[in-house]
Amino acid sequence: MTTKTNLRDGIRKPQRYLGEKGLIVLIAFLSAFIPLSTDLYLPALPRMAENFKAAPSLINLTLILFFLFYAAGTLVWGPLSDKYGRKRILVIGLVLYTVASAPVCLFG
Numbered sequence: 001m002t003t004k005t006n007l008r009d010g011i012r013k014p015q016r017y018l019g020e021k022g023l024i025v026l027i028a029f030l031s032a033f034i035p036l037s038t039d040l041y042l043p044a045l046p047r048m049a050e051n052f053k054a055a056p057s058l059i060n061l062t063l064i065l066f067f068l069f070y071a072a073g074t075l076v077w078g079p080l081s082d083k084y085g086r087k088r089i090l091v092i093g094l095v096l097y098t099v100a101s102a103p104v105c106l107f108g
Contacts (some may be wrong), residue, residue: 008106033097034070
């Protein structure tokens with residue numbers, strides 16, 4: 001039986017939606033977002049320099065900014081998830097990621 005611990009009273013309650021293996025798969029999938037994002041982005045850098053008629057060093061700044069905002073986001077989202085709960089913050093983060101990715105997917 002798949003369970004999770006309730007920290008208040010020490011009672012283990014069943015994980016309702018995903019089960020233990022499903023939760024592991026979800027966490028692995030979510031952990032792959034950042035490497036997947038950069039792996040999809042890196043091959044496009046030379047073409048972006050051509051399309052925007054910009055120096056490659058200037059286009060590389062977008063990757064640097066990506067990692068800076070990722071690091072800053074970690075500092076912000078971590079304490080928020082401690083305060084308001086991991087699930088709520090995770091859903092908000094996934095919605096923001098999807099909305100921010102939509103123009104890239106739709107308009108290439």
